[in-house]
Amino acid sequence: MKLKKILATSAVCALALAVTACGGGAKQAAKPATGSGNTGAWKPTKDIKVIVAYKAGSGTDTGARLLCTEAEKVIGKTLVIKNKPGADGKIGWTDLAKAKPDGYTIGFINLPTYTTLCLAKGSTFNETSIVPICNHLTETSVVVVKNDSKWKTLKDLVADAQKEPNKYKASTNGVQASNHTAAQLLSTTAKFQYTAVPYGGTADQLLALRQGEVDFSCAKVGDVAKLINGANPELRVLGIYAEKRDPALKDVPTLGELGYYNKWYGSARALVAPKGTPDNIIKFYVDAFQKTMTDKANVEAHQKAGLELDFMDNVKLGKLIQEQLAFCKDTVTGLYKK
Numbered sequence: 001m002k003l004k005k006i007l008a009t010s011a012v013c014a015l016a017l018a019v020t021a022c023g024g025g026a027k028q029a030a031k032p033a034t035g036s037g038n039t040g041a042w043k044p045t046k047d048i049k050v051i052v053a054y055k056a057g058s059g060t061d062t063g064a065r066l067l068c069t070e071a072e073k074v075i076g077k078t079l080v081i082k083n084k085p086g087a088d089g090k091i092g093w094t095d096l097a098k099a100k101p102d103g104y105t106i107g108f109i110n111l112p113t114y115t116t117l118c119l120a121k122g123s124t125f126n127e128t129s130i131v132p133i134c135n136h137l138t139e140t141s142v143v144v145v146k147n148d149s150k151w152k153t154l155k156d157l158v159a160d161a162q163k164e165p166n167k168y169k170a171s172t173n174g175v176q177a178s179n180h181t182a183a184q185l186l187s188t189t190a191k192f193q194y195t196a197v198p199y200g201g202t203a204d205q206l207l208a209l210r211q212g213e214v215d216f217s218c219a220k221v222g223d224v225a226k227l228i229n230g231a232n233p234e235l236r237v238l239g240i241y242a243e244k245r246d247p248a249l250k251d252v253p254t255l256g257e258l259g260y261y262n263k264w265y266g267s268a269r270a271l272v273a274p275k276g277t278p279d280n281i282i283k284f285y286v287d288a289f290q291k292t293m294t295d296k297a298n299v300e301a302h303q304k305a306g307l308e309l310d311f312m313d314n315v316k317l318g319k320l321i322q323e324q325l326a327f328c329k330d331t332v333t334g335l336y337k338k
Contacts, residue, residue: 042280044103047078051099051107053092054201055085059223060269063137063307064108070301071292085200088174089113090124097129101276106133106285111268113177115324116332120176127325130272132317133285136293137302138310139220140266141182141241142252146209147233149216154238154258157216161192169195169214171205176336178267179205182218182241184335189261210234220266221246225306241265268310268324270317286314 050068054060061083068079084092092107093114099105109130118126143154151157161168172180175198187194197214199205202223209217210227216238227235237252242264245254256262271289273282292298293311302309312320 040280042103042278042284044075044077044284046104047080048075048103049099049105050079050081051092051096051105052081052083053085053089053096053108053110054083055203056081056083058085058201058203059139059220060108060110060202062305063222063269063302066301066305066307067136067289067292067298070295070298071289074288074291088117088177088198090117093117093129094124096272097125097274099274101131101274101278103273103277103281103284106271106273108136109270109272110178111270111320111324112181112328112332113174113267115321115328116176116181118325119328119333127321129275131275131277131282132314132321133271133273133282134289134293134314135268135270135310135312135317135320136289137222137269138266138308139222139269140246140264140308141179141218141220142224142237142249143182143186143216143218143239143255144206144209144224144228144235144237145216146212147236149236151216151238154253154255154260157238158190158192158258158260161187161190161194165193166195168216169197171208171214171217172196172198173202173205173219174198174200176332179218179220181332181335182265185241185261185265186218186239186255188335189255190259206235221249222306222308268320270312270320272317282314 050064052061052064065081068081072079084095089110093109096107115127117123145151170183172183174180179202180196180198183194183196199208202219205217206219206223206227208214224235227233228237237249239255239258240246240249240252241261242254243256245252290311290313293309299309
C-alpha cells in the first residue's frame with residue numbers, strides 16, 4: 001500500500017462530512033529544508049548517530065534497529081541508535097533539529113505525529129528543521145482490546161461507549177500523537193466519547209492495555225503483531241483502518257464496513273537529517289537506504305516482523321511531509337476541538 005493513499009487528500013475528504021475542519025485562510029506552509037548544494041561524492045569515515053524519539057523496545061525503535069542493522073552492510077559504518085524518549089517525541093526531535101548537519105546525525109520521524117507537533121504553540125522544531133532522506137515504513141492502524149475482553153466485536157465496544165460517555169478509557173502514544181488521532185477518528189465517526197490516557201509511546205500504551213489499566217487502544221498492525229498471534233495471544237483486533245480487509249487479518253472488519261471511518265489511516269516512519277545537511281550527504285543516504293530496503297533478505301526480515309516496507313526517496317518524502325502538514329492543519333486539529 002503506497003503511503004500517498006494514507007492521510008492526506010483522502011482523509012481530508014472523508015472527514016469533511018464527519019468533523020468540522022479548521023485551518024481555512026492559513027498561509028501556505030514552508031517546505032521541508034533542502035541540502036546546502038554540495039555535489040561532490042561523500043562517504044562517512046566514522047560511526048553515525050541515529051536518533052529515535054521513543055524508548056527502546058517501542059515500535060519505532062524496533063523498526064529502526066532492524067533497518068539500521070541491515071544498512072550497516074551498505075554504509076560500511078556502525079549506525080548507533082540513540083533513544084531520546086519523552087514529551088511525545090518532542091525531546092528527540094528537538095535534539096535532531098539542533099544537531100550539526102555534517103552527515104553524522106540522522107533520525108527517524110513519525111507522521112503525522114511530527115507534523116502535528118510542528119503546529120503546536122511554542123514548538124522547538126517545524127517542517128523546515130529537517131531535510132528528508134527517505135520513507136521507511138507504512139503502517140495501518142487497528143483497534144485492539146485484551147484477548148479476554150467482554151467485547152468480541154467493535155460494534156459491541158461502540159454500543160457500550162455510546163451508552164456511557166467517557167466511562168471507557170483508551171491508552172494512546174501521546175497527546176495528539178498518531179494513535180490518539182486514530183482513537184479520535186473512531187470516536188468522532190462512531191459518535192461516542194471516551195477518556196484518552198497518554199503514555200510515553202506505543203510500547204507503554206500497549207503495556208497499559210495488557211495490564212488492564214485501560215479498556216481499548218489504537219495502534220499499528222506491526223506494533224501488535226506479536227501480541228495477537230501465537231497459542232496464547234494477549235490482544236484481539238476488533239477493526240482495521242483500511243478501505244479493504246487485510247489478508248493477514250481476514251476476519252477483522254474495516255471500520256468502514258461497520259459504518260465508521262471509511263478511509264485508510266495509519267502512519268509513516270521516515271529518515272531525515274538536520275536542516276543544512278549538504279545534498280551530497282543526502283544523496284549518499286538515499287542511495288544506501290534504497291539499496292538496503294530492496295535487498296531480499298531485508299524485505300523478508302521486515303515481513304517476518306510484521307512491518308510493511310514502503311521506500312520513498314527524499315523528493316517523495318518531502319511531498320508527503322507537506323501533505324501530512326495540511327492534513328494536520330485541516331483535519332487533525334478539528335478532531336481535538338471541544
